[in-house]
Amino acid sequence: MIKLNMAYKRLEPTYLFSDIAQRLNKYEQNHPDIKVIKLGIGDVTEPLPEACISALHKAVDEMASRDTFKGYGPEQGYDFLRHAIAEKDYQSRGADVSPDEIFVSDGTKCDIANFQELFSQDIKVAVMDPVYPVYVDTNVMAGRTGGSSDGRFKDITYLECTPENNYMPDLPKSQVDLIYLCYPNNPTGQTITKKELERWVLYAIENQSLILYDAAYESFIQDPELPRSIYEIPDAKKVAVEFRSFSKSAGFTGLRCAYTVVPENCLLHSQSDAEYSLRAFWNRRQTTKFNGVSYPVQCAAHAAYSDNGQAQVKGLVDYYLKNAAVIRESFISMGYQCTGGDNSPYIWINVKTDSWKFFDALLNKTGVVCTPGIGFGKCGKTFIRISAFNNHDAVVEAVERIRHSHDEILKEMDQNS
Ligand code: MLT
Secondary structure (H helix, E strand, C coil): CCCCCHHHHHCCCCCHHHHHHHHHHHHHHHCCCCCCEECCCCCCCCCCCHHHHHHHHHHHHHHCCCCCCCCCCCCCCCHHHHHHHHHHHHHHHCCCCCHHHEEEECCHHHHHHHHHHHCCCCCCEEEEECCCHHHHHHHHHCCCCCCEECCEECCEEEEECCHHHCCCCCCCCCCCCEEEEECCCCCCCCCCCHHHHHHHHHHHHHHCCEEEEECCCHHHCCCCCCCCCHHHCCCHHHCEEEEEECCCCCCCCCCCCEEEECCCCCEEECCCCCEEEHHHHHHHHHHHHCCCCCHHHHHHHHHCCCHHHHHHHHHHHHHHHHHHHHHHHHHHHCCCEEEECCCCCEEEEECCCCHHHHHHHHHHHHCEECEEHHHHCHHHCCEEEEECCCCHHHHHHHHHHHHHCHHHHHHHHHHHC
């Protein structure tokens, strides 16, 4: 008899974005005449940068000839890409990251989900609330938590992010071993200053904790004073792993390429306090379970670092930030409190009412899809997240529809409350 890993039974039956997709399918079947505008999941809509397209074509041609054909590549990624990442994303900003600390992969979601495999069952895990659900769910799957009650799993430390603390939680009150941080934050769009990030690094050093730093949205940072990498903070390389992606910067959600930085001097400990190299064990995991990202995709990612590529990536980021500004200004003018949308593609909106009900009313009255905040945790129960990833005209139309039907949305909320 094949027995289920019962930890899976503790999860919600559906992943947040699958749940939204199912509700949307139902809505579309019932309203075939309505053009739905999706501002829910953060999925890009604009074509890949021209530099990446040319590199892809060229790489495909190389695969068509025996002389230039490529089979399996290095599991850690091709040197040409690892060198470009180290130089352009880190060394140029004064962060001392070397190519052999970089592991190229097919996505930040997969890397961050897989990374917890390296840790003992009994570590104490801290996450923000609201939080990208993958951090929590993967620890639940691993059997590291008890059951859930009121949207919170036993044995996880939740650090509340609320309007009262400006979505910047205090450090954990008791010692934790693993801390998930995400800046610019998904879902709140909040950013972190160097000074605030220094507190986390110091905490991790003092408590022998490890920070998993999700920087998937760093390309949206406009304020030059804000850190783009945790390695801009002194000594962070001792206590932090950083995850980055080409998905939202160069529009690779459909192409798949990301990378994880595992510093050489980050250590794991045994019960008897022997020390092990985190990088060596991540390498061991990857070489067993992963065969690398395809050559054409890595060529396309590499092209994003060329002068043209950089300019085109900036063009895409600016495009989505223009959408974010439209969304943010529109909701503020309708009287909502918002965060994000300036150094982030997400706008976190305090709707002060049940977030699934608001999701339904918004969809029913306008055909616009958002993400209900409760999907990110208890602290999100009266918030929605709007994503700026869509075509600009669609975003303009979405906010016009919302403005036009705002009274009706509020009326529907009143009737259902
Ligand atoms: C989101 O909408 O939160 C993200 O796009 C989901 C993801 O990147 O996995």
